[in-house]
Amino acid sequence: MxxxxxxxxxxxxxxxxxxxxxxxxxxxxxxxxxxxxxxxxxxxxxxxxxxxxxxxxxxxxxxxxxxxxxxxxxxxxxxxxxxxxxxxxxxxxxxxxxxxxxxxxxxxxxxxxxxxxxxxxxxxxxxxxxxxxxxxxxLRFWGEWALLKEFFTTGKLGAPVGGFYYRNGGTPTKDWFLCREKGGGGLFDQHIHDVDMVNYLYGMPKAVSTVGKICIPGSGYDTCATNYIYDENYCIHTENIWVNYEGGFRHGFRADFEEGTVVFDGTKIRAYKKDYSEIVLPDVPQLGGHxxxxxxxxxxxxxxxxxxxNPPESSMDTIRIALAEMQSADLGGQIVEIK
Ligand SMILES: NC(=O)c1ccc[n+]([C@@H]2O[C@H](COP(=O)([O-])OP(=O)(O)OC[C@H]3O[C@@H](n4cnc5c(N)ncnc54)[C@H](O)[C@@H]3O)[C@@H](O)[C@H]2O)c1
Structure with missing residues (x-):
C-alpha cells in the first residue's frame, strides 16, 4: 500500500x-x-x-x-x-x-x-x-486521446499526414496564471496539453512558428496559434485561447492519416476510412485524464x-517545444529551431 x-x-x-x-x-x-x-x-x-x-x-x-x-x-x-x-x-x-x-x-x-x-x-x-x-x-491518459494514440501505434489508418488540435475557454481568475514569470500564460498553462500531444503523437518537431497575442498586460500569450515543422512535412496546427467568451471550456482535434481521419469534437470521437465510411470505435471510458x-x-x-x-524526459521535451513557441511568438511568428 x-x-x-x-x-x-x-x-x-x-x-x-x-x-x-x-x-x-x-x-x-x-x-x-x-x-x-x-x-x-x-x-x-x-x-x-x-x-x-x-x-x-x-x-x-x-x-x-x-x-x-x-x-x-x-x-x-x-x-x-x-x-x-x-x-x-x-x-x-x-x-x-x-x-x-x-x-x-x-x-x-x-x-x-x-x-x-x-x-x-x-x-x-x-x-x-x-x-x-x-x-x-x-491527456496521455484521457480516453479519446489514448484511443487516438492507438491509430499512431497500430498504423491502422496508415501514416500520419497532419492534424489540428485546439482548446478554448475563459480567463483564469487567480493572478499568478496571468503573470508570464509565474504561470507562463495561456501558452504554457493551457496550450501545453496540445504541445504535449504533438510531442507524444508525432515526436519532436524540428522547428515551430507561433503567432500569439497578449491581451492581458503582463500575461504570457493569452491566445496563440502554432505550425510545427517536421522532415515528413506533416501539416500540424494548434490553437489556444483563454480570452474566449462562449462560456465553458472546449477542446478537440482532427487527426489526418493517409487512409482516414479521426475527429474529436469535445463530446464524441469518430473515425472515418478513405471511402468516407465510419469505423465503429470502442466505447471510451468517461473518466477524464486524472x-x-x-x-x-x-x-x-x-x-x-x-x-x-509519460516519462519525465518526454515532459521536458514538451517544455522545450513550448519555449521555442514562446520565442517564436516574441519574434512575431519567426521560425525557431528546437535544440
Ligand atoms: N492537469 C490539468 O489539466 C490541470 C488543470 C488545472 C491546473 N493544473 C495545474 O495545477 C497547478 C495548480 O493549479 P490550481 O488551479 O490548483 O492553482 P490554485 O492557485 O487554485 O491553487 C494552488 C494552491 O497551492 C497552494 N500553495 C502555493 N504554494 C504552496 C506551497 N509552497 N506549499 C503548499 N501549498 C502551496 C495555494 O495556497 C493554493 O491553494 C498549476 O500548475 C496548474 O497549471 C493542471
Missing amino acids: LKMGLVGLGSMGRGHLSVLEQLMADGVDIKLVALCDIDPKAFGKVDATLNLEGMEKADYDFSKYHLYSTVEDMLENEELDLVNVVVPTYEHSTVACKVMNKGIHCLSEKPMALSLAQCQLMIDTAKKNNVRLMIGQC YPEIKYFVDIIQSGAANTI
Missing part, C-alpha cells in the same frame, strides 16, 4: 483530492493520509462554480487527514511513499525536489516547469534519490514497470 500526501489544495488540488478519494473507494492500494496548503482557507468550503473540469467539490471532509501548512512540516512528520504536487507552476520544481529529496515518489502537475534548467533539476533529483517522477500531462493518470503512476510504482507512456 502506498501512503500518500497531497500538496496544494487549490482548484486542481481539490480535483486530485476527489480522484484520490474515488481511487481509494474503488480499492486501489493507496491511502491518502496528509494534505498541505500554505493557505488555511484551502481546508474550508470554497466556491467551486468556476470549476471547468467538473472535478472539484465545494466541500470535503478534511478531518480524515493530517493537515499541514508547510511541505517541510508534512515531510518531517509523515512517512509517505508518494506525494502529488499541485502548487502554482513557478513552485513545481522547488516543491517536487523537496519531496523527492526525502526519498518519496512524486507526481507533479503540468507544465513541468518554466525553464529547462528546472526540468533537468527535477529529473536529476529523481535519479539521485532513486524515486519515480511523473508530470501530470493528463483518474487513469494517477492509477497508472501508482501501478508502475507498485510493479516496478517502466514508464512507457
Whole structure:
C-alpha cells in the first residue's frame, strides 16, 4: 500500500483530492493520509462554480487527514511513499525536489516547469534519490486521446499526414496564471496539453512558428496559434485561447492519416476510412485524464514497470517545444529551431 500526501489544495488540488478519494473507494492500494496548503482557507468550503473540469467539490471532509501548512512540516512528520504536487507552476520544481529529496515518489502537475534548467533539476533529483517522477500531462491518459494514440501505434489508418488540435475557454481568475514569470500564460498553462500531444503523437518537431497575442498586460500569450515543422512535412496546427467568451471550456482535434481521419469534437470521437465510411470505435471510458493518470503512476510504482507512456524526459521535451513557441511568438511568428 502506498501512503500518500497531497500538496496544494487549490482548484486542481481539490480535483486530485476527489480522484484520490474515488481511487481509494474503488480499492486501489493507496491511502491518502496528509494534505498541505500554505493557505488555511484551502481546508474550508470554497466556491467551486468556476470549476471547468467538473472535478472539484465545494466541500470535503478534511478531518480524515493530517493537515499541514508547510511541505517541510508534512515531510518531517509523515512517512509517505508518494506525494502529488499541485502548487502554482513557478513552485513545481522547488516543491517536487523537496519531496523527492526525502526519498518519496512524486507526481507533479503540468507544465513541468518554466525553464529547462528546472526540468533537468527535477529529473536529476529523481535519479539521485532513486524515486519515480511523473508530470501530470493528463491527456496521455484521457480516453479519446489514448484511443487516438492507438491509430499512431497500430498504423491502422496508415501514416500520419497532419492534424489540428485546439482548446478554448475563459480567463483564469487567480493572478499568478496571468503573470508570464509565474504561470507562463495561456501558452504554457493551457496550450501545453496540445504541445504535449504533438510531442507524444508525432515526436519532436524540428522547428515551430507561433503567432500569439497578449491581451492581458503582463500575461504570457493569452491566445496563440502554432505550425510545427517536421522532415515528413506533416501539416500540424494548434490553437489556444483563454480570452474566449462562449462560456465553458472546449477542446478537440482532427487527426489526418493517409487512409482516414479521426475527429474529436469535445463530446464524441469518430473515425472515418478513405471511402468516407465510419469505423465503429470502442466505447471510451468517461473518466477524464486524472483518474487513469494517477492509477497508472501508482501501478508502475507498485510493479516496478517502466514508464512507457509519460516519462519525465518526454515532459521536458514538451517544455522545450513550448519555449521555442514562446520565442517564436516574441519574434512575431519567426521560425525557431528546437535544440
Ligand atoms: N492537469 C490539468 O489539466 C490541470 C488543470 C488545472 C491546473 N493544473 C495545474 O495545477 C497547478 C495548480 O493549479 P490550481 O488551479 O490548483 O492553482 P490554485 O492557485 O487554485 O491553487 C494552488 C494552491 O497551492 C497552494 N500553495 C502555493 N504554494 C504552496 C506551497 N509552497 N506549499 C503548499 N501549498 C502551496 C495555494 O495556497 C493554493 O491553494 C498549476 O500548475 C496548474 O497549471 C493542471
